Amino acid sequence: MATAVELALLKQPYFDLNALCKTVFVTYKAGPGLKKIVTVQAQYVDICNKPNVRGTVVSLPGSPGSHNDIKYMRDSFEKHNIRLICVNWPGSEFVTGGMNDTYTNAERNSYAKALMEKLELKKVEKLILLGHSRGGESALQLACTLSDDRSWPLIGAVMLNSPGFVVHRGISIRMGTINTVSFLVKLRWKIVDCILFPVLDWFYNDFVGLRVSDGKVCAAAMLPMQTFAFEEQRASIDEMKKKPWIRMFYAYGSKDFLVDESDSEELAMHFGGDHYIIHSKKESEETIPKIWNSYERGQSYVTANFTEEGHYLHKTYPEFLIQIFGGIFDVKTEKS
Numbered sequence: 001m002a003t004a005v006e007l008a009l010l011k012q013p014y015f016d017l018n019a020l021c022k023t024v025f026v027t028y029k030a031g032p033g034l035k036k037i038v039t040v041q042a043q044y045v046d047i048c049n050k051p052n053v054r055g056t057v058v059s060l061p062g063s064p065g066s067h068n069d070i071k072y073m074r075d076s077f078e079k080h081n082i083r084l085i086c087v088n089w090p091g092s093e094f095v096t097g098g099m100n101d102t103y104t105n106a107e108r109n110s111y112a113k114a115l116m117e118k119l120e121l122k123k124v125e126k127l128i129l130l131g132h133s134r135g136g137e138s139a140l141q142l143a144c145t146l147s148d149d150r151s152w153p154l155i156g157a158v159m160l161n162s163p164g165f166v167v168h169r170g171i172s173i174r175m176g177t178i179n180t181v182s183f184l185v186k187l188r189w190k191i192v193d194c195i196l197f198p199v200l201d202w203f204y205n206d207f208v209g210l211r212v213s214d215g216k217v218c219a220a221a222m223l224p225m226q227t228f229a230f231e232e233q234r235a236s237i238d239e240m241k242k243k244p245w246i247r248m249f250y251a252y253g254s255k256d257f258l259v260d261e262s263d264s265e266e267l268a269m270h271f272g273g274d275h276y277i278i279h280s281k282k283e284s285e286e287t288i289p290k291i292w293n294s295y296e297r298g299q300s301y302v303t304a305n306f307t308e309e310g311h312y313l314h315k316t317y318p319e320f321l322i323q324i325f326g327g328i329f330d331v332k333t334e335k336s
Contacts, residue, residue, distance in 0.1 A: 016068045017086070020045045021094065028114035030098070030107045038090075040097035042115060043067075045086040048078045055126035055155075055329035056083040060112060060142070062133030064221035066092055069132055072315045076322040082329070085119065087112055091220025099216075103223040109142050121153075126329050128156040132314055133258070136162025136250075137229045140236045147243050156247040156328040157240075158321070161256055161311045164263035165231045165270075178225045237270055244300045247328045249291075251321075253309035265305070273301030279308060284320045292327040 021043040030038040045067040057077070061069045067086030077084040090098025090111055101107055121127060129146075131139025136159035143157035181200065200218035229236070240246060250271055252264035268275060274294040278284050287304070294302050309316055 017045050017071050022046055024118055026115045026118055028111040030101050034106060034110055038098060040090050040095050043088055043094040047074055047084040049083055053083045054081050054326060055128060056124045057128045057130050057325055058116060059084060059086045060131040060135035060138045062135050063224040064217060065135060066094055070314060073318040076318045080322050080326055082325055087115060093217050099220060104227045105137055105141055105229055108138055112138060112142055122151055124153055126155050127153045128158060128325055128328060130158045132160045134224060137233060140233060143246060144236050144239050147246050154246060159250045160313050161252055163228060163259050164267040165233060166263055168259045168263055178222060181222050234270060247295055248301050249324055251304040251313055253311060253313060254305060254307045255309060256311045258311050268303035271301045271303050273299050276304045278304055278306050284317060288323045291324060295327055295331040
């Protein structure tokens with residue numbers, strides 16, 4: 001159920017960041033075993049790209065998701081002099097090609113890494129990965145990969161409203177539908193697609209309540225629902241604990257309509273580190289310097305529970321989150 005803040009945001013005039021899109025060709029590894037080479041024409045958004053920024057954040061959206069997921073944070077990034085690059089996944093309306101991908105995490109991470117290499121992000125001074133919802137797994141796993149190569153300037157990873165170690169209610173109650181639809185999508189039969197795509201468009205936009213442009217994009221968004229890491233995230237988190245120079249932040253809402261609070265709590269507890277419970281905007285403002293202090297004291301992992309919030313913390317708490325990015329950028333990072 002949407003919170004009061006989310007409902008207020010829904011009433012605002014619609015806007016997007018589409019006019020800011022830039023286009024680049026990206027070549028990455030795909031398919032079983034990543035043995036297939038795929039090239040797509042990808043659109044991305046690059047905000048506050050100028051000299052002497054405090055750092056660079058790469059946003060990895062959920063499924064469905066796009067650069068517009070972060071539109072409510074645009075002003076905050078520019079105000080705080082932080083560069084933001086918004087990734088769009090193959091299969092979305094903003095990437096031409098990739099519809100025959102398998103949509104596994106390994107494949108999506110291969111694409112994201114290839115895009116970051118294309119944009120020469122190894123040359124930036126400080127880099128943070130941001131993943132929302134389904135993209136949280138990508139941020140976590142990509143952080144594991146990039147941090148193995150010290151030529152990447154990665155210093156942090158942030159996960160927002162990410163699913164936990166078990167199948168969450170957003171898909172568990174629809175697993176039969178997801179498996180059936182995914183089977184039909186993989187057939188790639190035009191006669192099936194003519195019937196299926198309009199149904200999926202209705203399913204996402206009117207039934208589930210997630211804004212998707214058309215049925216073809218819905219189909220591509222459905223396939224990653226079968227390839228969540230879930231339990232495998234434990235190994236990724238344990239791996240990150242061996243890399244104390246990478247700061248991590250995980251935040252979730254108690255009233256998330258897709259992920260049970262208990263599932264989010266389990267994920268937060270496995271991270272360990274300092275945990276904060278936030279009930280209001282005022283408390284969030286009071287918590288920011290405490291989180292900065294956690295990182296200053298050498299704590300690499302911080303988690304936060306927003307008790308009155310839902311699935312879209314990047315929309316309801318943009319200023320709070322930009323302060324977290326700033327804190328991670330500004331804290332002294334020990335190379336070890």
